[in-house]
Amino acid sequence: MATSTTLAPEKSPTASGDRRDALSITDQRTGKSYEVPIADGTIRAMDLRQIKTDPADFGLMSYDPAYMNTASCKSRITYIDGDKGILRYRGYDIAQLAENCSYLEVAYLLLYGSLPNRQQHDEWVHNITYHTMIHESLKKLMDTFNYDAHPMGMLIATIAAMSTFYPDGRNIHDPVSRTKQTYRMIAKIPTLAAFAYRHSMGMPYVYPDNDLSYSENFLNMLFKMPAARGYRPNPALVKALDVLFILHADHEQNCGTAVMRSIGSAHADPYVAVAGAAAALYGPLHGGANEEVLKMLAEIGSVARVPAFIKEVKEGKGEKRLMGFGHRVYKNFDPRATIIKRMADEVFSVTGRNPLLDIALELERIALQDDYFVKRKLYPNVDFYSGLIYQAIQIPTAAFTVLFAIPRVSGWIAQWQELLQDPEQKIARPRQIYLGEGERAFVPMDKR
Numbered sequence: 001m002a003t004s005t006t007l008a009p010e011k012s013p014t015a016s017g018d019r020r021d022a023l024s025i026t027d028q029r030t031g032k033s034y035e036v037p038i039a040d041g042t043i044r045a046m047d048l049r050q051i052k053t054d055p056a057d058f059g060l061m062s063y064d065p066a067y068m069n070t071a072s073c074k075s076r077i078t079y080i081d082g083d084k085g086i087l088r089y090r091g092y093d094i095a096q097l098a099e100n101c102s103y104l105e106v107a108y109l110l111l112y113g114s115l116p117n118r119q120q121h122d123e124w125v126h127n128i129t130y131h132t133m134i135h136e137s138l139k140k141l142m143d144t145f146n147y148d149a150h151p152m153g154m155l156i157a158t159i160a161a162m163s164t165f166y167p168d169g170r171n172i173h174d175p176v177s178r179t180k181q182t183y184r185m186i187a188k189i190p191t192l193a194a195f196a197y198r199h200s201m202g203m204p205y206v207y208p209d210n211d212l213s214y215s216e217n218f219l220n221m222l223f224k225m226p227a228a229r230g231y232r233p234n235p236a237l238v239k240a241l242d243v244l245f246i247l248h249a250d251h252e253q254n255c256g257t258a259v260m261r262s263i264g265s266a267h268a269d270p271y272v273a274v275a276g277a278a279a280a281l282y283g284p285l286h287g288g289a290n291e292e293v294l295k296m297l298a299e300i301g302s303v304a305r306v307p308a309f310i311k312e313v314k315e316g317k318g319e320k321r322l323m324g325f326g327h328r329v330y331k332n333f334d335p336r337a338t339i340i341k342r343m344a345d346e347v348f349s350v351t352g353r354n355p356l357l358d359i360a361l362e363l364e365r366i367a368l369q370d371d372y373f374v375k376r377k378l379y380p381n382v383d384f385y386s387g388l389i390y391q392a393i394q395i396p397t398a399a400f401t402v403l404f405a406i407p408r409v410s411g412w413i414a415q416w417q418e419l420l421q422d423p424e425q426k427i428a429r430p431r432q433i434y435l436g437e438g439e440r441a442f443v444p445m446d447k448r
């Protein structure tokens with residue numbers, strides 16, 4: 001199974017017939033032996049509970065901080081082979097989807113399991129397009145943020161606020177209601193994101209335009225000036241943004257998705273669950289890394305300073321990181337980074353070359369030869385080059401993670417729908433190893 005976190009399909013028994021899909025465990029404390037079934041390359045943690053030193057013993061648990069080796073669900077959505085650098089949505093290679101599909105087609109694929117035919121596609125696009133408006137009170141809520149509020153903070157807060165505008169979202173066991181919330185969520189996120197940007201710029205909001213595609217409409221809401229007639233986003237930039245949306249749409253059980261499933265498992269409505277997932281994505285070790293990459297490139301300032309920066313990272317022993325490098329799952333090139341790097345040239349041919357690209361290329365060149373990075377299998381991840389493209393499209397650095405969150409909503413919702421239909425799932429509730437004080441007598445305040 002190597003380091004892939006996605007379970008391979010169950011293997012058939014070997015021809016010799018002597019192999020059993022089971023793990024034998026001998027507890028050296030008691031001398032007792034146990035046999036635990038293996039299915040899909042895993043044992044069930046609950047099967048360890050029978051292993052006890054005596055009847056009063058709680059039973060053995062597995063300890064896995066940060067879920068380094070724990071599968072929390074069975075999923076049919078996204079497959080990753082971290083060693084080989086493979087990413088597939090519903091069985092389709094990410095590069096093929098990026099080349100041939102629109103983001104909305106891919107969102108449909110993630111949610112429904114197959115690519116839409118023409119009729120399904122047109123209905124789907126219509127339903128998303130006709131849910132893009134947000135309630136005027138939600139717009140007023142956005143007005144109350146400070147001019148310098150971080151766009152991710154605004155986005156997270158307004159997504160959570162949607163829960164109060166759509167109380168029917170609580171009908172999570174009704175598939176019709178779930179579908180409605182899915183339309184709303186995927187349709188309205190770009191509107192919220194664009195309004196957050198316009199608010200931070202002190203500019204009037206631009207309402208959605210139903211004649212435009214998903215990505216075109218988003219760029220229109222971001223950049224159209226009230227006085228400018230006939231503004232049309234550059235088709236090359238629309239295409240680039242759409243590809244970036246496809247690449248970011250899902251990534252199996254990462255930190256944000258684990259939060260989505262965790263909140264969803266408590267049967268909260270999808271708006272607050274997406275708000276929680278977006279909060280996780282905001283972190284600089286997760287989707288917030290794209291913002292950090294640009295800050296890092298600006299701090300380095302020139303190609304000549306790259307070796308000194310790499311030295312600082314290595315001497316920092318984990319304190320200072322090369323942002324946009326490394327991944328919990330990929331121990332090879334992140335296929336998304338490879339696609340983005342190729343696409344950068346097309347974007348820069350329209351926008352002009354981003355001067356920070358040379359610094360990024362030099363960082364990558366040196367890091368890929370350096371023992372420190374090679375030994376730890378640290379390669380560029382999706383965030384390493386995406387920020388350069390966002391910057392070239394004139395997106396402010398603080399809004400980069402917002403652009404990650406927009407498409408990830410389709411993945412989060414697909415994972416949430418799968419969770420709710422999985423009879424094995426229950427409220428997520430990890431165990432702990434308690435290392436604190438034993439019982440002690442209470443001491444009144446004047447005696448402490």
Ligand code: ACO
Pocket residue numbers: 284285286287289313317318319320321322323324325326327328329376378381382383
């Ligand atoms: N720069 C320098 N050293 C690094 C980096 C990095 N970017 N990433 C990992 N390392 C080192 C660690 O210091 C550690 O070294 P050690 O073994 O000497 O202690 C070793 O590599 C393993 O690192 P971990 O932190 O244990 O790996 P983990 O799987 O927990 O972390 C993560 C993965 C968070 C992505 C990490 O590589 C990182 O911080 N990268 C930079 C932030 C980033 O780009 N995040 C975006 C990830 S993609 C996404 O979320 C969309």
